[in-house]
Amino acid sequence: MYEGTCVGGPLDGHTITVRCPDGVLVADRPTGRAWLYDRREGEFHARDQQARQLDPDRAVTTALSEGWDVMALPDAGMADGAGNPDPLRITDAIWRFWLGSKALEPSVLFGGVYAVKPGYHSYRDRLPSTDYSTGRDVAADKRGPGDKASAIDLTMSTAAMMKYTKRLDDAARARDPRLYTPDGPVLREFIGTKDGSVVYCYVLMGGCPLGVGADAGPDPGRHISHLWHLHLSIIRAFCTDADALAGVLSVLSGQPVDGCDRATAEDG
Template sequence: MATANPSPTRISAPLWTLWLRFEAAEPTALLGGILALKAGYHSYRSRLPGTDYSSGRDVAADKQGSAELASAVDLTMSTAAMIRYTGRLDKAARAKDPRLYTPAGPIIREFIGTLDGKTVYCYVLVGGKPLGVGADAGPDPGRDKSHLWHLHISIIRRFAADAAALDGLLSVLLGETLDAWRKRTQPTTPGKETTMATATEIAKAIMEQYKTPDGRTLAGSLDALLKPAGDNALGRQVTRSDTVPAARPPHHNADYGDPADPKVGNKQWTLGYALQAAVEASRSGSTLAAETLAEVRAVRAGQAAILAAIQGLDTAQVLRRIDDLAAEERARDAALLDALSRIESEDLAADEVVRLIGERLTSVSREQ
């Protein structure tokens, strides 16, 4: 049976929940304490002098959040458990795990435990210089030996009552994988696998919107498109044109068709030749333009996905960003296909089409 919060005005409900869930998961766990009327994070900010290291003297986020809540927890447990949980926190802290590092800053100031059962180990995530660490983050030796049997965690006061932030901390403690945490805390939307697709998933989704002249999708799969032996006709023509020289007109290639009637020929060869010429023309302007159209789209989609994730955009904003990118690419493709059709109808000379395609490809590289 869960124990009631002994001091709801001083211990936040999310912090008490963290303790209850940890107790349920670790058989040897005992609560060393949360609220203590002494210096540091175990106390509440309104009773501490401005010189206390947990008052906001060192870390601005300690000035935020309730001034009436304790913001630390001591977890007593067996030596084996101490080593396990200290190790998990250390690994996550050094990896800048997003469960401990939010866009608003680190969730915890420090943790103190042991990695081997013999030596006290402390790692400071933020505000290390005022403590003598020598950097904003890093190990801080010399803490009390009582931390060989109890794990101390100082929580930045801004997050003392933040249920989502403390759930991330508990996730690290209990050994949940980062992927599992993301799936659990980022609910799926009907019709979508997750709220934040990977760069590859977004790239493939965008490329499915592009069509070859005969109506097929540009990419049956990303892997197939990027392989010279892939099944997609346009992808095959692009990759071949960039690696195997195509025969030049008038009709040195027997596959082209009837020399007496050039309008009746192999249009895939015509497309391959035009694309090769465009790639060759654009290569002089930029090395990136020598990549296949599909590769450029994949790179741009990946950049859009990564930028959206860094900026913390929600699902709707990410999808709008991708839709905008797709619209730009569709407009560019329409112009390219129009140029190819115009050379076949003899509205434009071949060299003029090559120039137009080259300009459009190099404009893609300049936008990167």
């Protein structure tokens, strides 16, 4: 792993950890923009101050094949203790979960909550009823605020991705009560990697309509970007439930189920 401070571009002044010695491509998939950072003398220098307009899938494939690392552009609120950048779309409970994640994992960067796209990153009221996150498959997705996003992306090192994906997977398969509450699963799915090279997704509920073959289980074929960011789809009924999200954070922390304290999400 290679750590260094970024000079220029959108990550100016931030310290990142990457897997490849030559540099990193920082991609903003929603806008199709990308920045190239060259690694020189222990720092990462932006090749250009202005973003390049690139096809994200092609840019990612090219960078990986040429030995560069790739990461998603973190959204606003990367700094410790930063306030909720979009309270109209991001719930206080999800923002507290982000702050707890930041306190837990040194390498983590905020990959985003709200995005104008299908699924849980968007809010239910703007999506068609056919979208899988609106209650088409899971009744609890019809509850909760209709104007708030209900997913979070956490960008982090490969070692951290493997650690936290495995912890979630172990808890999901054991039906850990911090993930499976009496009111149903807190998460619809999580997507990351358990080995650093293969994307791994586990659906906790509503898997049959996705082709999983059961209500819960692994779902292959998710995007390669999940090798460097952990995605959590939160059942919409829980997106304002700080206690439920504190339970998910407890799973990520590695605490045994008997020792968890759901009231400390903001403290990590």
